[in-house]
Amino acid sequence: MSRALAADVPEIALTIEQNRFQPDEIRVKAGTPFVLVITNRDPGPEEFDSKPLRIEKVIPAGKTVRLRMPALKPGVYSFVGEYHEKTAQGRIVTE
């Protein structure tokens, strides 16, 4: 857990607005942990859900959640907003 507290962990902002992710594609370096800072600007909660990453995280309306992401192998990892799967879709590309 100490590594998440280190100052050099890059932070990437992700916003939920009108049941969509902005941006819907995130590019990060493979093998480096990072922090996703997810802000929900919608009136209802959303659940950041990535099946390939085994992450499910509820972000209440109007809140910001800091999600520590482990170092990932190169690849494409999809995620959805589970409460609005049709519109809230995105992916993390590591290379």
Next chain:
Amino acid sequence: MAATFVVTLREGFEAALLLGIVYTCLEKLSARQHYRWVTLGGALGLAASVLMGVAVSLLSGPLLDLGPDLLGVVVIFTAVALLTWHGWWMRRHAAALRGDVERRVREAHLTRRLWAVGLIAFTGVFREGAETVLFLWGLVAQAATGVATWSGLAGGVLGLATAAALGVAVFHGGRRLRLPTFFAVTSAVLLLVAAGLVATGVGRLQGLGVLPETVAVWDTSAVLDDTSMLGGFARGLVGYRARPTAAEVTGYAIYVLGAGALFFRRPASGRSP
């Protein structure tokens, strides 16, 4: 409406299945007086889910970042421990049912620990409960502010009602089975449900970075996607994954072998003290 229906049905299915099985077990063992433990456990699970939903909405900072995730992992592994206990306990009880005198003694001895079935009901409901509460709450908020229509909420409520109906169907179906058949089927179902929970727990630990990331062993998402309705049932019932990691498969296999031996191995002497 269809989309919200699928979400709540998927979330509620596992809880309904567990409640149905636990009620039927008590009915089969002529221990109806212990229904109240299950009902109490389920009701407390629901109350805890609402509280958790409220808490998540009020929290912020590190408590919100990590708190719910850690609690989620604890609930998953607690549920696994309880289901393992239940499978072991059923095997002992099934063995005890062979002799009638022995049965009465055994029953008095065993029923003292039946409050634990209430805990199964609690964890079963609480596991996905807070998420479901937040989901429905969001539907209300969005309908009230005109962002969405009320039909989404209707779908969500209908999904939960359908899950509950499935639980009732499990109860009525299970009641009709002969006792040995019922024990065998129930043990098998609980074994696979618990193994699926182990896989989920291992996956969460990987997501949290506690366990290292491992590659997906296979990909059957084209055949049966685990986010679809059918895939969701398979996920709750046998722990199906479309793209499981090596660690999840390993955890699942170890649990099935270890707990399977505990659930199905005949007692060495046939009558343990």
